[in-house]
Amino acid sequence: MGNASAAVPPVIxxxxxxxSGKSDLAxxxxxxLDAEIINADAMQFYRGMDIGTAKITVAERQDVPHHLLDILxxxxxxxxxxxxxxxxxxxAxxxxxxxxxxxxGGSGLYVRAALDVIDFPGTEPGLRVQLEAELDAQGLQAMRERLAAVDPISAAxxxxxxxxxxxxxxxxxTGRPFSSYMPDRRYWQPAVQIGLEVERDELKERLALRVHRMVEQGLLDExxxxAAHGLRDGKTAPRALGYSQFLRVLDGQLSIEGAVEETIVATRKFARRQLTWFRADPRIRWLPWKDKLLVDKAAAEVAKLGQ
Known part of the structure; x- marks a missing residue:
């Protein structure tokens, strides 16, 4: 369990x-439980990306301290x-x-990074620039073939x-394949994961309604x-769901209606990938997202690991 002592309460x-309602449950x-919340949604790190990430508002936080929101x-x-x-x-x-x-949060790798025994290799900016230049010159398929020669798992x-x-x-x-940096599932310190079990057809409709509501709330203006503050210059932020589509609206490449439909499709695909990721972790305790006793049952799961 890393360097955690038995007296440390489990991370929830x-x-x-x-x-699926993660923020409300949290x-x-x-x-x-007299707790504070740490954001693990990578796109909610960004200042000003509020509507399109469904970032919890100050009022919705209900005076609960939130950490790692609006840090980039x-x-x-x-x-x-x-x-x-x-x-x-x-x-700590x-x-x-x-x-x-x-x-x-729903960013699976970020959740694992916080909870599990995982080491992340460093980076070398000069090498990254060189590889990106080779990507531009040779194309993605050629780079994937290079990767397949040294790390077929990651290439696939x-x-x-x-x-x-x-x-x-x-x-x-490092001389090591990138895939070797995802080790066995071992918590770095005691933890309990509560997963929200969704009804998939209902979630599909909910996600479509949510995208329409974001547009009504002013996603295009956001x-x-x-964009006036450099959104296009980022490497992570402009790829966010909704933002990449509505940047194309600003550029005259897509209608608002087209951006809405593309965002709905992309969001549904993203939700399926999230479910696949989290389903692969046998440690998660799944609870129905609309259970009237959801909070009670979640608190009971936490209590099983001790207060």
């Missing part, structure tokens, strides 16, 4: 697909290794005040150009405002 994580649990400008790149350090520091600080820590799993470049960088720096 609330996980599941986007739109706030209710925080009130029940849109030009900055989110880093899972930096998050690991920040999340663990926040957990919260526990040091005698309170509980609740991690909440990664389709995203940025991650393929990262996997090649890690191999060049993207326009962020």
């Amino acid at each position: 994580a609330v996980v599941g697909p986007t739109g 706030v209710a649990l925080a009130h029940r 400008d849109v030009q900055q790149e989110a880093s899972v290794s930096a998050f690991q350090q920040q999340a663990r520091a926040s957990i 600080e919260i526990h040091g005040r005698g309170r509980r820590a609740i991690l909440v 799993r990664l389709g995203d150009a940025r991650r393929v470049v990262r996997a090649l960088e890690v191999h060049a720096l 993207v326009r405002r962020l």
Whole structure:
């Protein structure tokens, strides 16, 4: 369990697909357990990305302290290794005040980074720039073929150009395949994960309604405002669901209706990937998302590990 002592209370994580009600459950649990919340949604790190990420508002936080929201400008790149350090520091600080820590979010790798024994290899900016230049010159397929020669597991799993470049960088720096950095599932300190079990057809409809509501709330204006502050210059933020589509609206490449439909499709696909990721973790205790006794049952799961 790493360097945790038996006296340390378990870290609580609330996980599941986007739109499943994680934030609401986390706030209710925080009130029940005298806890503070740590954000583990990578896109909610960004200042100003509020509507499109369904970021919990100040009113919705109900006076529960929230950590690691609004910590990056849109030009900055989110880093899972930096998050690991920040999340663990926040957990230690919260526990040091005698309170509980609740991690909440749907970014699976970020949740694992905070909870599990995982080391993240470093980075070398010069090498990254070189690999990105080779990507531009040779194309993604050629880079994937290079990766397949040294790390076939990652080559088969990664389709995203940025991650393929990262996997090649890690191999060049360490001599180890990128895939070797995802070890067995072992908690770094005691933890309990609560997963929200969703009704998939209902979630599909809910996600579509949510995208329409984001547009009504002013998503296009939010993207326009962020574009003026360098959104397109970022590596992580402009790829966020909704933001990439509505940047194309601003550029005259897509209608608002087309952006809405593309965002709905992309959000549903993302939710399916999240479910696949979290379903692969046998340690998660799944509870029905609409159970009237959800908070009671979640608190009971936490109590099983001791107060």
